Amino acid sequence: MTTQTEQPAALVPSYVQDAWWTPASGDGAALVLDANTGERLAAVSADGLDLGAMVHHARTVGQRELGALTLHERALRLKELAQYLNGRRDELYEISYKTGATKIDSMIDVDGGIGVLFTFSSKGRRELPNSNVIVDGAAEPLSRDGSFLGGHIYTRIPGVAAQINAFNFPVWGMLEKFAPAFVAGVPTIVKPATPTGYLTEAVVRLMVESGLLPAGSLQLISGSARTLLDVLDYRDLLSFTGSASTANSLKSHPNVIDGGVRFTAETDSLNAAILGPDAVEGTPEFDAFIKSVVTEMTVKAGQKCTAIRRTIVPAGLEQAVVDAIGARISQRVVVGDPRAEGVTMGALASLEQLRDVRGAVEAMLAAGGELAYGTLDAPVVRTAAGAEEVVDAGAFMSPLVLTWDDVENESVHSREAFGPVTSVIGYADLDDAVRLAAKGAGSLVATVCTNDPEAARALTVGIAGHHGRVHVLNRETARSSTGHGSPVPHLVHGGPGRAGGGEELGGIRSVKHHMQRTAVQGSPNMLTALTGVWHAGADRIVAGAEEFGAEASNTHPFRKSLAELRIGDAFASGLREVTLEDITAFAQETGDTFYAHTDAAAAEANPFFPGIVAHGYLLVSWAAGLFVEPAPGPVLANYGLENLRFITPVPAGDSIRVTLTAKQITPRVTDEYGEVRWDAVINNQDGEIVATYDVLTLVEKEDTTYADWAK
Secondary structure (H helix, E strand, O other), X not given: OEEEOOOOOXXXXXXXXXXXXXXXXXXXXXXXXXXXXXXXXXXXXXXXXXXXXXXXXXXXXXXXXXXXXOHHHHHHHHHHHHHHXXXXXXXXXXXXXXXXXXHHHHHHHHHHHHHHHHHHHHHHHHHOOOXXXXXXXXXXXXXXXXXXXXXXXXXXXXXXXXXXXXXXXOOHHHHHHHHHHHHHOOOEEEEOOHHHHHHHHHHHHHHHHOOOOOOOOEEEXXXXXXXXXXXXXXXXXXXXXXXXXXXXXXXXXXXXXXXXXXXXXXXXXXXXXXXXOOOOOOOHHHHHHHHHHHHHHHHHHHOOOOOEEEEEEEOOOXXXXXXXXXXXXXXXXXXXXXXXXXXXXXXXXXXXXXXXXXXXXXXXXXXXXXXXXXXXXXXXXXXXXXXXXXXXXXXOOOOEEEEEOOOOOHHHHHOOOOOOEEEEEEEOOHHHHHHHHHOOOOEEEEEEEOOOHHHHHHHHHHHHOOEEEEEEEOOOOOOOOOOOOOOOOOOEEOOOHHHOOOOEEOOHHHHHOOEEEEEEEEOHHHHHHHXXXXXXXXXXXXXXXXXXXXXXXXXXXXXXXXXXXXXXXXXXXXOEEOOHHHHHHHHHHHOOOOHHHHOHHHHHHOOOOOOOEOOHHHHHHHHHHHHOOOOOOOEEEEEEEEEEEEOOOOEOOOEEEEEEEEEEEEEOOOOOEEEXXXXXXXXXXXXXXXXXXXXXXXXXXXXXXXXXXXX
């Protein structure tokens, strides 16, 4: 909570240009208090901070140092950072309690943030190349002879990823934005909310202490940053989480409108949970629904952008739902200081926040809402000492349920009480439920709770265009679901309209949010050089058949370790004839007796086949035999095929050959081997393409296998 003081407590420092910084004076600093007790904790001020110098440091030093690492190397740093923070979680929990967060709340914030680091580390190393260029899609031929191609690549933006965050998740809110920016190679400047920014500072301090952050890759502003947009331009990205009014003010800044600053926002959201017509009392769905609503009301004291603000239920079930919510709260929710035994809901983040929530509820009641459960009076809470009493200095509030005689009342669909508050409203039918949910004018998430697949489809398809995420809940997922209110790093977080129109997370999608997609055009050789991926028509060094017509090599590429192998190293086999006996034997051995391989008359009647033809998988199997180098060597394993397409049928009497080209080489930063993607093309004796696919192999960085075998 924040007030003004003439004699501020110790100032929360900023981290600026790789050093800790505090203003020369604490005059006018905002005072921050313990949300549970009112105890003075710290003061916050950024008076005199040179934001332009911070941005310049990020664009120069941060860009240089992050760019010295590959995507995989940066992703591995995230894992190491996560492991370091994981070992210091208890320290962060102790600080988190002061924000009003319970142990569960702190786990969602602290552990959730650390989990984002782990996830992006894993996905970055599994799904991205070990380079700094990401290829987006297949190349497009732009000339008849294949000498001119076009394609798309992603490279990092050349500026800074600035983030302005809300007070409710001081750890997760920072790390969920930092992780994809770091993998992309873009330095971050963090501006946390004042009431809980001291917890963000503690996390940044640990990250700096770890020694794992490249210089310039992370900076922290503790205090006001009202002029931050003044020093950003088209090279930069600003990600904002907070109120719609502040987001609209930021979006109207000249550097966003005219200067090209990339801006994304996650703002107010009147999220809904819809109870299906089948989910009546006594069903597992009804129970799961009530549990979900109460969880979203009370976790973080309802201070979640994803909390359920509108509980939409079949008309006639409103009172039953209110009663069930009230019963669960009475049985399971204990309001108080999170450091006290048994407390399950802590304080709001500040007295200002408490006043805002109470004010919103009072406005909703004045507009026609009725208080169906709870009280606006200061609650009796459990103190850290175990006493049960009213704590005036604490920002405590009872969970509240409102009902509405008029479900069309705009107040329930447009006013958000950002605390432990939900409104129960009834719908007439599924179309009405969809219409009511849409009146939120764009939301982050909605839950659809039903065990009826048709109802689930109708509701989900109906509301999807108004929501960033739809959580479908039934008896099958009641125990395993991650929950209505928990964004996961694999899936997008954001929503249209009122929710801000932005998008965060979503796995590798969010890494690309910090990158520029660029169309590139050139010859196959030039695109190969630009992307690190071999393009058809580029130069090759070929081992194998002499008549292949390319630069020759005497070394089979399977005999080369990653240290020796180069993009474009290739092998071309000789021809192997396919006989009717081969086709028949394969059909009998495998049981694949499809008529195209066994019945000449039926095969000839098929418009795709000239008669009996070889099985596609026979040809792929033979191709492996044609290109394999069987002795032990640096190739450790073949672990799959991708993008397999059969193009030209092969009748008995035709012959096939295979050409294998090293297409992409991806060393693994944590192992003594890497992945090689091979471009495989099977041709017939006339040069027609029979099949195309990618072969994936694991190859040693240095050839130790052959040396050991030879001994």
